[in-house]
Amino acid sequence: MKFEYHVEGGDFLNAGNASGNIKKVLKKLNVDPGVLKRVVVALYEAEVNIVAHAYRGNITADISPQKIEIVLDDEGPGIPDIGLAMQQGYSTASTKVREMGFGAGMGLPNIKANTDDMKIESVVGKGTKLTLSFNLA
Numbered sequence: 001m002k003f004e005y006h007v008e009g010g011d012f013l014n015a016g017n018a019s020g021n022i023k024k025v026l027k028k029l030n031v032d033p034g035v036l037k038r039v040v041v042a043l044y045e046a047e048v049n050i051v052a053h054a055y056r057g058n059i060t061a062d063i064s065p066q067k068i069e070i071v072l073d074d075e076g077p078g079i080p081d082i083g084l085a086m087q088q089g090y091s092t093a094s095t096k097v098r099e100m101g102f103g104a105g106m107g108l109p110n111i112k113a114n115t116d117d118m119k120i121e122s123v124v125g126k127g128t129k130l131t132l133s134f135n136l137a
Helices: 017-028 033-053 095-099 107-114
Strands: 002-008 056-063 067-075 117-123 127-135
Touching: 002 017, 002 033, 017 033, 017 056, 033 056, 033 067, 033 107, 033 127, 107 117
Parallel strands: none
Antiparallel strands: 002 056, 056 067, 067 127, 117 127
């Protein structure tokens, strides 16, 4: 099963819609509650990162009996130093984003902690691609 969602940068009103929809699908598929929680936490964090940092992005979720793979591909400023961005507490969020309660610098570390595998590719001035994998079998 494949699902696709479009996310607009700055659209905090709809932030979490994709992760909420995927959560409903996974519940209907009787995915283990522990795996379900990890998927939703990681996906929500990644979806909010698109909203907070990028101009726009796409989320593609591919669900098979063996694994769930989610690709988040955005158009945005990119990440100049991925190692630094992976450090807890490091944030490039704007003041406006922080005032809304986001941008504490825990997004990427939380995503990594909740996935079985996470790959991140980024080109400054172009965007970031995040691939999240969760084993089911």
